[in-house]
Amino acid sequence: MEMQDRSLAGNRRTFLQQAGVLTLGAGAAGLFAGRPALAAAPKFRSDVGVIQTALALEHEGIAAYRIAGKSGLLSPGTLNVALIFMGHHEAHRDSLAKLVMQAGMKPVEPKSDAQYVADLKLGSLKSEKDVVSLATTLELGAASAYIGQINAIRDPKLANLFASISADEATHWTTLNAAGGGPIPKTAYIFG
């Protein structure tokens, strides 16, 4: 098992290096922050509820990467990728929280780390493979959740933001799924 894990980690490093991901610093996440289209508050009060739900999802994603990143289970290459993805989620969080505040409401707060550890069973993660598997599942769910909520949004600019965030999550899923050796889905409409 140890050898399998080591082999997996090696393959994953190779994959990520080939993808050029390792050449990016965690600071690259800043490039994705601050979308100019988001200057205005949500036009519709009902949209704020959708944003709050998405914000809760981003809080959870950030916590998962942060806590897993400190676990000591990740090899340096995988940790670097995890930090980049965490940076994307932080940029999503900031965009969403800003919209909630502009609507005159209080953005939903993150839970405690202890609560996230319990909710996501992070204490049961024993290897890098476990971490990648969990992150893959969460990113699949996140990409789909954003698409699933677009129908409920009344402001087209907000719908555009949700589509953009979903694409980020889909990129995370694709990277993680490939790194973990998961199959390419044979049927179309992978998310949603």
Place this chain on the structure above:
Amino acid sequence: MRTPLRWALQLGGVAAAGLLAITMFARPGLAVDDVAAGQALYQSKCTGCHSVDADRIGPRHRDVIGRKVASVPGFNYSPALKKLGGVWTPARLDQWLSGTQKMAPGSRMYIAIDDPTQRRLLIAYLRSVSKPH
């Protein structure tokens, strides 16, 4: 090189896994294929916010069928869902998944699954993780 013994062990392993799957999912009125397809849909459509055994953005789904609406202890439900009342049945879940905001305007879940087959498969999976009713 595969020896007959290894073949037998592998075959035995596959058979055991199949038996386990059948045991897990076999339930009167629940097709194994439907549950498996529903589980795949659940992975895609629900795991962003839900887990079977943990409260996350949404409440846990273990034993959701037959459960009183908005009744998982400690979970912070919206006033809209608390007001809804009643018990989650397959029919009510079908209505819920058709459009959460239509059924409980102001609830914190925003999803509308138009495809009745997808709803049926998801509910088959949710039945498989609930006590028989």
